[in-house]
Amino acid sequence: AQSVTQPDIHITVSEGASLELRCNYSYGATPYLFWYVQSPGQGLQLLLKYFSGDTLVQGIKGFEAEFKRSQSSFNLRKPSVHWSDAAEYFCAVAGMDSNYQLIWGAGTKLIIKP
Amino acid sequence: ETGVTQSPTHLIKTRGQQVTLRCSSQSGHNTVSWYQQALGQGPQFIFQYYREEENGRGNFPPRFSGLQFPNYSSELNVNALELDDSALYLCASSRAAGGPYNEQFFGPGTRLTVL
Numbered sequence: 723a724q725s726v727t728q729p730d731i732h733i734t735v736s737e738g739a740s741l742e743l744r745c746n747y748s749y750g751a752t753p754y755l756f757w758y759v760q761s762p763g764q765g766l767q768l769l770l771k772y773f774s775g776d777t778l779v780q781g782i783k784g785f786e787a788e789f790k791r792s793q794s795s796f797n798l799r800k801p802s803v804h805w806s807d808a809a810e811y812f813c814a815v816a817g818m819d820s821n822y823q824l825i826w827g828a829g830t831k832l833i834i835k836p
Numbered sequence: 837e838t839g840v841t842q843s844p845t846h847l848i849k850t851r852g853q854q855v856t857l858r859c860s861s862q863s864g865h866n867t868v869s870w871y872q873q874a875l876g877q878g879p880q881f882i883f884q885y886y887r888e889e890e891n892g893r894g895n896f897p898p899r900f901s902g903l904q905f906p907n908y909s910s911e912l913n914v915n916a917l918e919l920d921d922s923a924l925y926l927c928a929s930s931r932a933a934g935g936p937y938n939e940q941f942f943g944p945g946t947r948l949t950v951l
Contacts, residue, residue, distance in 0.1 A: 726878070758942075765840065765942035766879070766926065773937070812878050821892055823869075824940070826878030 724749050726815050728827035735803050736835045743798040743830050745813030755796040756814040756824065757787055766812065772796065783807070808834045838863055840929050840943035848949045849917050857912045857946045861929030867891070868910040869940060870902060871926040879926055885910055886933035914948075922950045 727746045735741050747753055757769040770781025777789040787798045796813060810831050814824040841860045849855050861868050867886045871879035881894035885904035899915040908929070914921055924947050928940035 731876075763944060765944045766928075767942070768939055771939075814878070823881045823884070823892060823894070824879070826880070828876065828878050 724815065724819055724825050726813050726825055726827035728811075728813055728830050730830045731828070732831045732833060734833040734835055737805055738802050741798075741800045741803045741807070741832070743811050743813075743832070745796045745798065745827060746794050747796065747813070747815045748794065749815050749817060749819060749825075751818040753815045753817050754822075755787075755789060756816070757781065757785070757796070757798045758812045758814065759783075759809045760812065760829070761809040769798070769811075803832075803834055805834045805836070808832055840927060840941050842925075842927050842943040842946050844946060845944070846947045846949075848951065850951050851917055851919060853917050853950075854913065854915045855917060855948060857914075857925050857927075857948070859910045859912070859927030859929075859943060861908045861910065861927075862941050865929035865931055865941070866908050867930045867933040867938065868904055868908065869928045869930070870910070870912045871928065872896070872921075873924040873926055873945070874920075875923070882912070884933060891933050917950045919950050922948060924948075 725748045755772040758766040760766045772789045810829045812829045813827040843858045869884040870882040873879045883893040884891045888904045901913045904910045924945040926945045927943045930938040930940045
């Protein structure tokens, strides 16, 4: 079955500290992987995506993610978080098995400590 | 360029009632997808419309139905509302249907509460 797991419901990080949000997926076909951010009252915004090629992908707002096929993971990282990064982050997967419709994780809420 | 807009922002209904939610797609986009996001969950795909035809449906009962208009705006209709229908309903538009390459742009959502 196709699924996405984000093991951490909440993560608290001090401003300026590094961040890693975890994402594991279960998907039969070649997966296309995405990270979105959702701020209160705003729509989901695409941070980055992986389709093929270099397994380290760069996104907007200083985020990057690394695709590790052997671990079925696509973790999101940022070297130094800012208070404005406080939001909910969603990992999603798509591919032939889901007719390219996005399958989403349950999200990780990022809390920034001053 | 105008982004995706949704109306209303919030809505309160009672069990058994019917509701219509609206979405205006981004300029140049001919595909609209609807998602349900329950509290504390990720979005769940309801269905997609491409050029006024349904183009894929998730695991939702027939009382969830939709329309897409010639200007590519869209409606989501839910009949016989149940308490579990309480959620944030998200609309996303894209330039075309099919494949992961067509980035979806999301509206801010409509918060539906069923009492």
